[in-house]
Amino acid sequence: MTTQDLIPIIPELILVLAACLVLVVEPFLKVDKTANVAIALTALLASGVVAVGLAGREQAAFTNMIVLNEYAIFFKVLFAAAGALTVMMSPRYLEASGRHMGEYYALLLFAVVGMDVMAASRDLIAFYVGLELMAVSSYLLAGFLRYQVRSNEAAMKYFLTGAFASAITLYGISLVYGMTGATNYEQVGASLLASGDSLAVGLATALVLVGMGFKVSVAPFHMWTPDVYQGAPTPVAAFFSVGPKAAGFSAMLMVFLTVFEVSSPTWSVLFIVLAILTMFVGNAFALTQKNVKRMLAYSSIAHVGYLLAGLGALGRSGTDLVAGESILFYLAAYTFMNLGAFGILAYLKTQQPATFKYSLADFAGLGRRSPWAAVLMGLFMFSLTGMPGTAGFVGKLYLFSSVVKADLAWLAVIAVLFSAVSAYYYLRVIVYMFFREPEVEYATKEPISGPLAASLALSAVGVVVIGLLPAWVLDAAQSSFGNFFG
Amino acid sequence: MISPSVDLIVQFGLMFAIGAIVAVALITIAHILAPTSKNPNKGLPYECGVLPDGDARLPYNVHFYLVAVLFVLFDLEAVFMYPWAVSLAKLGTVGLIEMFLFIFILLVGYFYAWKKGVLEWE
Numbered sequence: 001m002t003t004q005d006l007i008p009i010i011p012e013l014i015l016v017l018a019a020c021l022v023l024v025v026e027p028f029l030k031v032d033k034t035a036n037v038a039i040a041l042t043a044l045l046a047s048g049v050v051a052v053g054l055a056g057r058e059q060a061a062f063t064n065m066i067v068l069n070e071y072a073i074f075f076k077v078l079f080a081a082a083g084a085l086t087v088m089m090s091p092r093y094l095e096a097s098g099r100h101m102g103e104y105y106a107l108l109l110f111a112v113v114g115m116d117v118m119a120a121s122r123d124l125i126a127f128y129v130g131l132e133l134m135a136v137s138s139y140l141l142a143g144f145l146r147y148q149v150r151s152n153e154a155a156m157k158y159f160l161t162g163a164f165a166s167a168i169t170l171y172g173i174s175l176v177y178g179m180t181g182a183t184n185y186e187q188v189g190a191s192l193l194a195s196g197d198s199l200a201v202g203l204a205t206a207l208v209l210v211g212m213g214f215k216v217s218v219a220p221f222h223m224w225t226p227d228v229y230q231g232a233p234t235p236v237a238a239f240f241s242v243g244p245k246a247a248g249f250s251a252m253l254m255v256f257l258t259v260f261e262v263s264s265p266t267w268s269v270l271f272i273v274l275a276i277l278t279m280f281v282g283n284a285f286a287l288t289q290k291n292v293k294r295m296l297a298y299s300s301i302a303h304v305g306y307l308l309a310g311l312g313a314l315g316r317s318g319t320d321l322v323a324g325e326s327i328l329f330y331l332a333a334y335t336f337m338n339l340g341a342f343g344i345l346a347y348l349k350t351q352q353p354a355t356f357k358y359s360l361a362d363f364a365g366l367g368r369r370s371p372w373a374a375v376l377m378g379l380f381m382f383s384l385t386g387m388p389g390t391a392g393f394v395g396k397l398y399l400f401s402s403v404v405k406a407d408l409a410w411l412a413v414i415a416v417l418f419s420a421v422s423a424y425y426y427l428r429v430i431v432y433m434f435f436r437e438p439e440v441e442y443a444t445k446e447p448i449s450g451p452l453a454a455s456l457a458l459s460a461v462g463v464v465v466i467g468l469l470p471a472w473v474l475d476a477a478q479s480s481f482g483n484f485f486g
Numbered sequence: 487m488i489s490p491s492v493d494l495i496v497q498f499g500l501m502f503a504i505g506a507i508v509a510v511a512l513i514t515i516a517h518i519l520a521p522t523s524k525n526p527n528k529g530l531p532y533e534c535g536v537l538p539d540g541d542a543r544l545p546y547n548v549h550f551y552l553v554a555v556l557f558v559l560f561d562l563e564a565v566f567m568y569p570w571a572v573s574l575a576k577l578g579t580v581g582l583i584e585m586f587l588f589i590f591i592l593l594v595g596y597f598y599a600w601k602k603g604v605l606e607w608e
Contacts, residue, residue, distance in 0.1 A: 002580075020594040027601030200494045 005061035008068030008120065010054070011047040011076050012113045018043030019109035026102030033091065033100050037451070040087050040105035044112065048080030064184055065123040071480040074328060075119035075250045079243060081462075082335050083112040086239040088455035089343045093235050096350045097145050104144060108239065111137035115247035124173045124183040124259070127251055131169070131215070134244055135162045141239070142232040154231025161214055161224040169211025175204040176259065185258040192262045205263045208255060209270055216248035218274050218308060219281035222301050226285075229297035230358075234349055237293065238342030241300045242335040249307060249331060253324055256311070268315025271308050272411060279305030279418040286425045293358040295425055296341055299384060302422060303334055309415050310399050313406035321481045322405060326398035328477035333391035333466050337383040340459030344377045347452055355440075363429060365438035373448075374433040376460050381426040383463045386419050391466035398474070552604045556596075563592050 006013065022036045029035060051073050059068045087105060094100040110133060117130030139162060143155025177183055179200055180191035192201055210221065217225040229237040256267055282302030289295035307327055314323040349356050351370075356362050367374040383390035396419060403412040466473055531538045570577070570585055577584075599605065 016591075020591065023594055023598045027598065198494070203494075203498070 004059075007054070007057070008059050008061045008066055008072075011051045011080070012116050014043050014047045014050065015109045015113045015116075019106040019113075022102050022106040022109070026106075029102060033102055036102035036105050037087060037091050040109055041084055041451075043109060044080045044084040044087060047112075048077050048084070051076035051080065060122070062126075064186075065126040066117070066120050067122050068120065069480075070476075070482050071250075071254075072116075072120035074476055074480040075246065076116050078246060078332055078335060079112050079115045079119075082239065082243045082246070082339060083108060085339045085343070085455045085459060086235050086243075088451040088458075089238065089339075089346050090233075090235040092350045092449040092452055093233065093346045094144075096353045097148075097233065099145055099147075099233075104141070107137045107141050107144075111141065111239075111243065115243055115250075118247045119250035119254075121251070122185045122254070122258075124176065124185070124188070124255075127255070128166075128170060128173065130247075131251070132166065134247060135166065135215070138162070138240065138244060141236045142228055144233050144236065148231075150231035151233065152231075154228040157224045158228045158232075161221075165211045165214030165221070167211075168207055168214070172204045172207030172209075172211060175200060175207065179204070185254065189258045189261050192259070197262050197266070201260070201263045202266050205256075205260045205267050206270065208260070209252075209267060212248055212252050212255075213274065216245050216252070216304055217301050218304055219278040219301065222278070222281060225301055226294045226297040229300075230291065230293050234293070234342055234346040237297075238339050238346070241296070241338050241342065242331075245300070245304065246331045246335060249311075249327060252311065253314070253327065256315070257324070264315040268312050271315060272312035272408070275305050275308035275312055275411070276414060277305075278302070278308055279415060281305075283418045283421050286422065289425070290360050291358050292360060292363065292429060293345060295429075296338070296345075299422065299425070300338065302418065303338075303384075305418070306330070306396065306399055306415055309403050309408075309411050312411065313403040313408055316406040316408065317402075320405070323399075323402040324481055325474070325477040326395075326402040328480055329470070329474055330395040330399050332473050332477070333383075333395035333463075336459050336462030336466065337380050337390070337392055340376065340456060340463060341380040341384065343452065343456045343459060344373055344380065347373055347448060347456065350449070350452075360429065360432050361439065363432040364436035366432075367434040369438075373456075376456055377433060378430050379460055379463060381429050383467065385423045385426040389464075389467050391463045391470075394467055394470040398470075549604070549607065552599075556599055556604065559592070559595070563589070 018039050022039050025035055025039065026033075054068060055070065055073050057068055060066070061068070087108060090104065090108075091100060094104060114130045114133030114135070114137065118127055118134065121127040121130055139155055139159040142158045143151050145151035173183070176188055176192075179195070180188045182188050182191060214221040214224075229240065232240065256264070260267055279302055282298050282300070282305055286295050286298035286302060289298060307330060310323045310327045310330070314321070314327070317323055345358060348362070348366075349358075352362075363377075366377070379390070383392035386392045386396040396415075400412040400415055403409075403415065531542060533539075566588070567585070570581065574581055
């Protein structure tokens with residue numbers, strides 16, 4: 001290690017130091033945890049700003065295990081934004097649940113560090129370490145409301161499936177190492193290209209794909225998702241639905257493009273099949289949900305299906321990386337709209353901690369009761385559906401057109417049909433909010449907390465700005481891949 | 487490299503087959519060979535010949551668990567230090583700084599546990 005090696009990981013160093021600081025400060029704080037919220041928020045903002053400041057640098061560090069490039073920076077900024085929005089929506093929610101503790105923020109910071117490492121790694125071992133750091137922090141976050149049975153259940157299910165998935169991924173990695181004797185992405189990729197596609201490569205590809213499929217909840221490995229999202233604290237569910245998923249895709253893109261370049265015909269077909277299955281399962285089950293939190297969990301599975309269609313297209317299109325760019329764009333758009341939707345749920349829960357059960361009936365008459373929340377929820381639902389003028393529309397436009405460019409027009413048609421189906425369950429929430437009378441009249445309680453309002457506002461701004469002015473995010477996504485094959 | 491795909495099928499096939507056969511065989515053989523004499527006393531937990539008294543699942547102080555976890559953590563820290571100490575001459579100043587960073591991070595955890603009252607025994 002040299003001092004130069006530390007430059008690419010400055011954003012992560014900031015986060016790790018802040019997490020340590022949170023843990024040191026925590027025992028001295030009695031009830032008011034504002035100091036720790038401030039530390040976590042400052043660190044995430046600083047990490048994002050430093051990452052932007054590092055843009056333009058190309059550097060490999062730690063004997064090529066970690067790299068700094070536009071791709072890593074894109075995800076560092078995205079993860080910092082997702083983390084910051086989650087931190088902002090958490091304090092009031094945790095207070096309402098009677099579990100406002102500083103450890104929450106330390107765990108969140110560690111999870112973001114793990115995600116950063118996943119996106120920046122160019123070595124299978126570094127990737128795995130990042131994956132585990134993210135996963136272990138996530139298990140604890142899922143069970144944070146430890147006096148609630150559902151939260152315990154969520155943590156247990158997440159831990160068991162996660163450990164299982166890690167083992168499968170690791171088995172795939174071990175096969176790759178056995179064939180090539182290397183763990184560096186480029187070395188492994190070159191070595192596999194030289195020896196050609198074989199059954200062993202196909203097996204390793206499938207194992208890594210299945211393991212990562214568990215992590216990003218690809219059907220048929222999605223069973224844990226609704227239970228975990230429903231049981232976990234709502235801000236944590238918000239974070240799960242965007243952070244670890246984006247991190248999983250950031251790592252999958254790199255691993256499949258470089259390590260498994262030789263088996264791209266295999267994984268491309270696998271991804272296409274899984275995409276269709278995932279879109280079907282996510283949308284079909286979301287249709288039947290009466291619980292909005294579970295509905296959003298299934299909808300997140302459906303969105304993974306759309307992203308998988310992009311990965312399938314990427315395997316078909318050779319050196320044309322437009323599908324990869326549109327996946328990055330979609331992840332950015334999805335982060336804002338999904339965090340916003342979960343943020344509204346967190347807000348409503350803090351309003352009525354006892355009575356609000358996330359069911360559709362609880363949304364009846366929301367348009368009259370708290371019009372701002374209803375309007376924002378409407379915006380996020382429109383965006384998730386893919387209505388023009390929102391981030392979701394542009395994301396789907398780019399993603400599906402990249403699928404068409406890879407000569408998979410039929411797959412794009414299927415994806416569009418499924419997202420037409422999705423309109424039913426997203427717009428149903430809007431119907432309940434504005435056109436249904438509540439069975440029981442609720443009195444609105446205390447006003448919204450400042451940070452939560454800021455989080456919702458920023459998510460809404462993100463959705464609208466990306467929807468109306470998509471060029472700058474698309475530029476960032478395009479420069480992320482830069483001279484990938486150059 | 488010896489990886490024509492047929493070899494691979496044989497290798498993996500053998501591995502999975504042996505795994506499955508061993509698992510099934512052990513259970514089956516034990517089931518067949520083990521002498522079965524039905525006696526209600528055999529269903530009791532074995533406590534060195536003494537009649538079992540009370541439930542085995544007693545609640546015990548969670549402190550045992552916390553101290554055990556802390557012990558394992560710092561035990562492993564010491565394990566990491568042995569190879570480091572042996573090769574310190576080659577690692578140089580950077581190696582020294584790295585180890586102190588490692589210890590610093592663990593120290594934060596120790597401080598946290600201490601302040602949270604894990605080490606206080608009542």
